[in-house]
Amino acid sequence: MARRLTCPYCYETFGPRDIQFRCTSRLSRTQKRCARSRDQVLADRTGQRAEVGPAFRADGRRPTALCPECDDETAYRICPVCRSTLPVEFGMVENRMIAMVGAKASGKTVYMTVLLHEMMNRAGAAYGASLMGADDATMLRYGSDYQDNLYRDGQMFPGTRTAVANDHRVEPLVFRLGLRRPGLFGPRLRHTVLSFFDTAGEDFNSRESVELNTRYLANADGVILLLDPLQMPGARQLALPGTALPGSEGVDAPVNVLGRVTNTLLAPGRDRSAGKVNTPVAVVFSKLDAFWHLLDTGSPLRRHRPPGERFDEEDSLSVHEEVRQLLKDWDGVPIDQILENSYARHRYFGVSALGRSPTGDARVAATGIQPYRVADPLLWLLKESGALPAGPGRGRG
Ligand SMILES: Nc1nc2c(ncn2[C@@H]2O[C@H](COP(=O)(O)OP(=O)(O)O)[C@@H](O)[C@H]2O)c(=O)[nH]1
Ligand SMILES: [Mg+2]
Ligand SMILES: [Zn+2]
Ligand SMILES: [Zn+2]
Structure with missing residues (x-):
C-alpha cells in the first residue's frame, strides 16, 4: 500500500x-x-x-x-487539503500526532502550556531533546496565547472554545522535536514533527463535532487523555483544603469522557488489534498537587522521575500501579475496566502542571510554577512509537 x-x-x-x-x-x-x-x-x-x-x-x-x-x-x-505550509522535511522525517482530550476545566490548556515549556527547557535538556515551533504561526501563538499568559502574567486561561464555536477548526500547535539518537558515528539528531491540539471537552457531546474529533483522534499516533480527579465525586471530597475546585455544572464525569473517546476509537475501520484500540493512550490524572497529602512518603507519585536520558520503564510501571490503586479510593474502578477491556496499550500517569493550586482569583501561586512529571506521558508515547529508546527495566508493553 x-x-x-x-x-x-x-x-x-x-x-x-x-x-x-x-x-x-x-x-x-x-x-x-x-x-x-x-x-x-x-x-x-x-x-x-x-x-x-x-x-x-x-x-x-x-x-x-x-x-x-x-x-x-x-x-x-x-497540504493539498488545508493548504497549510508543511514543516521543513515533512514526509522525510517522522511525523507524530498527539491528540489531547479531556473534559472542560480538566487542565488541558495549562498542561499543554507547561509541557511544551518544559520540553523546550529542563525536560528537553534531560533527554537531549530540543523542541521548537515548526512554523511562525505556532511560535507566535504559543508565545502570546499560551506561554506569556501563564508564565509572564501568571494567569489561568479562559475556557477553550469548542470546535463548533470556532468554525469547526481546532488549530493544532505544531512543533519539531530533535532527539539525540545513537548512530554509527556518534549521536545524531533525529527530528519528529509533533502536533498537539487541545479540544474542548464539550466537543464530545455535540453530534456536529463528533465527526471532526473522530478524524483527529483516529489519525493520531498517540492520545493524551487528561482526567481531572477533582471531577470525580469519590476524589473531590479528599482534595487538599483550599484547592480551587472546578464547577460541576455541565461537566462530564471522567468515565463518560473516556466512554466517548472509546466509542470514537472503536468505530469500524479504526486501528484495532483483537477488538481493542491499538492507539497508545496515556491516561493522565491532572492536579495531583491536591492529593499529595494523602500519599505515603514512599509513593512513586511523590518522587521525581529518575535522572538519565532514557525513559525509565520501571519507574513508569510503578506509577501506573500506584494510580490504579488510587482509582479504587476515588471510585474510579469503572475507568480501569474500560481501559482493560478496550485498549491494547494504555498507561496511567499522575501529573501536576502547576505544582499547587492557583489562587482564588485564578492566578499562579506566589511560589511560582513547579511542574511535576509533566513530560512522562509524552515520553512514553514517543517510546511506544519507537522515537525514544526504552530505558532499563523493560517490563511489558
Ligand atoms: N491544583 C491544580 N489546579 C490546576 C492545575 N492545572 C489547572 N488547574 C486548574 O484547572 C483550571 C482549568 O484549567 P485549563 O487548563 O484552563 O482547563 P481546560 O478547560 O481543560 O483547558 C485552571 O484554571 C486551574 O484552576 C494544576 O496543576 N493543579
Ligand atoms: Mg482549555
Ligand atoms: Zn492540512
Ligand atoms: Zn510564481
Missing part, C-alpha cells in the same frame, strides 16, 4: 505525491512576480487570512518545484 501522510494541521491523509507547493511571490529570475492574495481554502480551513503566493500542483515527492507562472523555485510545500 502506498505510504500515507497525515497533515499535522488538519489531520487529513494523502500520499507524498499529492503534496502541493506555494509560490514564494518573490521577483523571479525571469523578472516576474506572482501576486499575493488571500487563499480562501486556507482561510476557511485554518482561519489564516494573510495574503500569500499562489498554490500549484507539482510532484510532491520533491523538496522544491518551479512555479508555472513565474518560473521561480519554491521550497514551500503545502
Whole structure:
C-alpha cells in the first residue's frame, strides 16, 4: 500500500505525491512576480487570512518545484487539503500526532502550556531533546496565547472554545522535536514533527463535532487523555483544603469522557488489534498537587522521575500501579475496566502542571510554577512509537 501522510494541521491523509507547493511571490529570475492574495481554502480551513503566493500542483515527492507562472523555485510545500505550509522535511522525517482530550476545566490548556515549556527547557535538556515551533504561526501563538499568559502574567486561561464555536477548526500547535539518537558515528539528531491540539471537552457531546474529533483522534499516533480527579465525586471530597475546585455544572464525569473517546476509537475501520484500540493512550490524572497529602512518603507519585536520558520503564510501571490503586479510593474502578477491556496499550500517569493550586482569583501561586512529571506521558508515547529508546527495566508493553 502506498505510504500515507497525515497533515499535522488538519489531520487529513494523502500520499507524498499529492503534496502541493506555494509560490514564494518573490521577483523571479525571469523578472516576474506572482501576486499575493488571500487563499480562501486556507482561510476557511485554518482561519489564516494573510495574503500569500499562489498554490500549484507539482510532484510532491520533491523538496522544491518551479512555479508555472513565474518560473521561480519554491521550497514551500503545502497540504493539498488545508493548504497549510508543511514543516521543513515533512514526509522525510517522522511525523507524530498527539491528540489531547479531556473534559472542560480538566487542565488541558495549562498542561499543554507547561509541557511544551518544559520540553523546550529542563525536560528537553534531560533527554537531549530540543523542541521548537515548526512554523511562525505556532511560535507566535504559543508565545502570546499560551506561554506569556501563564508564565509572564501568571494567569489561568479562559475556557477553550469548542470546535463548533470556532468554525469547526481546532488549530493544532505544531512543533519539531530533535532527539539525540545513537548512530554509527556518534549521536545524531533525529527530528519528529509533533502536533498537539487541545479540544474542548464539550466537543464530545455535540453530534456536529463528533465527526471532526473522530478524524483527529483516529489519525493520531498517540492520545493524551487528561482526567481531572477533582471531577470525580469519590476524589473531590479528599482534595487538599483550599484547592480551587472546578464547577460541576455541565461537566462530564471522567468515565463518560473516556466512554466517548472509546466509542470514537472503536468505530469500524479504526486501528484495532483483537477488538481493542491499538492507539497508545496515556491516561493522565491532572492536579495531583491536591492529593499529595494523602500519599505515603514512599509513593512513586511523590518522587521525581529518575535522572538519565532514557525513559525509565520501571519507574513508569510503578506509577501506573500506584494510580490504579488510587482509582479504587476515588471510585474510579469503572475507568480501569474500560481501559482493560478496550485498549491494547494504555498507561496511567499522575501529573501536576502547576505544582499547587492557583489562587482564588485564578492566578499562579506566589511560589511560582513547579511542574511535576509533566513530560512522562509524552515520553512514553514517543517510546511506544519507537522515537525514544526504552530505558532499563523493560517490563511489558
Ligand atoms: N491544583 C491544580 N489546579 C490546576 C492545575 N492545572 C489547572 N488547574 C486548574 O484547572 C483550571 C482549568 O484549567 P485549563 O487548563 O484552563 O482547563 P481546560 O478547560 O481543560 O483547558 C485552571 O484554571 C486551574 O484552576 C494544576 O496543576 N493543579
Ligand atoms: Mg482549555
Ligand atoms: Zn510564481
Ligand atoms: Zn492540512
